[in-house]
């Protein structure tokens with residue numbers, strides 16, 4: 001699939017740090033990780049019960065069916081098959097099994113995705129990295145971890161559950177994923193040195209971040225923060241190492257896929273700059289029936305707990321703040337869609353240019369502009385809650401994306417004229433997901449049938465193995 005021997009391109013970064021080599025990956029260690037969340041139910045009843053409330057956020061919103069432009073934007077990449085809005089942490093394992101992106105591997109070596117796809121799903125990941133080392137964990141296909149990563153996001157993802165502090169009921173926040181510790185270090189946030197506030201936000205940075213899989217090493221997860229966490233710094237890093245997630249099936253542009261850069265955008269926004277962390281809004285301190293104060297672990301929409309979140313710092317009414325957030329969401333969505341429309345056109349214009357005989361040399365700059373424009377769209381679109389976390393940042397990023405898209409289309413227009421192509425180039429009807437899948441050649445019925453078979457035949461074996469090994473007391477929910 002890829003050349004294991006390829007060298008990581010030597011470049012200079014602002015932090016002076018680079019992605020690790022194979023030799024630098026963590027070796028197996030004797031760190032003991034208790035990944036079974038249910039084992040904490042009795043001793044930490046308040047935290048456990050509120051953590052379990054994340055199971056009440058059940059709704060699955062199929063984002064690409066709501067907005068089929070995304071199917072075209074991700075043409076040739078698995079995200080065009082299925083992409084849903086996030087829901088409760090309780091469902092992370094269930095959802096990565098069920099999503100069409102992970103395919104239907106009928107054995108441990110089958111399927112399209114690498115092991116790295118488990119990395120933000122739960123505490124078994126930290127356990128496996130300790131047991132197998134990073135190379136042992138990241139090496140191989142996703143299905144290799146099917147009977148191992150079975151507990152959803154929980155206690156040992158954020159706490160050193162074996163520490164004396166934790167035994168005494170203190171938080172003992174901990175990051176157990178070596179690639180996250182390295183990334184924080186690259187932005188001068190060496191975890192053990194951080195104060196309480198920075199540690200609180202950093203535990204969410206385990207997962208709510210932009211990352212890539214380093215194909216030159218062992219498909220291990222790396223956060224591209226070596227030039228900073230803003231859209232330009234990350235783009236420069238990817239360009240310098242000549243990284244691409246995939247080649248677009250319509251335009252042949254070398255694309256980047258952004259993954260939920262929530263920590264990044266939050267840190268650049270007004271709350272992040274003022275030291276208001278994810279925890280202040282998503283995990284407030286609350287009082288139990290017995291009068292004891294504890295941290296509410298039902299991570300969800302902060303407006304549902306307004307009195308213990310926003311109202312701690314703001315005098316405005318819930319309705320007032322909610323309407324401000326809603327109107328920002330609306331405004332951002334509005335310009336985001338404009339950028340999507342420009343990108344859809346650019347992809348099909350590039351195809352028309354190729355079809356008319358344009359050369360690689362002629363196309364190179366236009367394709368690079370498409371890459372940059374779509375990266376900027378995705379950096380703002382893939383983040384969740386960016387309209388509250390950093391609305392000003394998002395608007396600026398989208399504006400710069402519109403600028404890059406205009407540049408791409410101007411370059412393409414010149415190429416099209418040169419090759420005698422009539423403009424405007426026809427864009428197929430993509431007004432529904434079915435039409436968009438057809439336009440980019442995805443047989444969605446087949447994808448769904450394969451997944452059904454996998455869920456019926458393979459997943460029950462994974463559950464049985466995990467139950468037999470004592471990793472879980474109960475299988476993850478099927479839906």
Ligand code: HEC
Nearest residue numbers: 040044047048051153154155158169170171203279294295
């Ligand atoms: C996504 C991260 C995350 C997960 C998952 C998580 N916690 Fe926490 N936990 C926190 C944070 C953040 C705090 C508050 C830290 C602070 O106050 O500085 C906290 C606080 C605590 C505390 C200290 C007392 C308190 O209530 O403030 C205990 C005990 C605790 N959690 C237990 C658990 C248990 C048990 C689980 C699993 C059922 C769990 N946590 C899952 C992040 C997490």
Ligand code: HEC
Nearest residue numbers: 057086087088091092095120153157204206207278282300
């Ligand atoms: C181990 C990885 C991991 C950690 C740590 C983590 N998250 Fe998540 N988070 C996820 C994943 C994965 C989802 C989507 C789950 C799904 O849809 O199945 C998610 C979903 C969410 C959601 C959507 C919930 C809903 O009901 O719609 C919020 C909000 C959220 N996370 C906030 C946080 C905050 C705040 C922290 C830090 C305290 C945090 N997360 C820590 C991986 C993580």
Ligand code: HEC
Nearest residue numbers: 086204208262263266271276277278281302303384385388
């Ligand atoms: C100032 C309060 C605040 C802070 C700080 C904050 N959030 Fe949020 N976040 C919100 C609100 C409010 C929403 C829901 C917005 C809405 O209702 O449209 C949200 C939405 C989200 C969502 C999307 C949930 C969904 O279902 O779509 C995720 C994920 C998330 N936040 C994660 C984080 C992470 C991770 C951090 C820290 C890096 C963080 N938030 C910091 C207030 C905050």
Ligand code: HEC
Nearest residue numbers: 270271274276280281302303309310312313314321324325
């Ligand atoms: C721990 C304190 C704290 C919490 C909790 C908090 N905020 Fe803020 N908020 C701030 C601070 C500090 C500022 C910056 C004030 C300034 O610069 O004048 C701010 C600014 C704002 C602004 C105006 C800045 C802008 O974006 O233009 C809005 C709107 C806002 N907060 C909404 C919310 C909402 C909604 C919540 C709950 C989901 C919330 N905040 C929770 C402290 C907090």
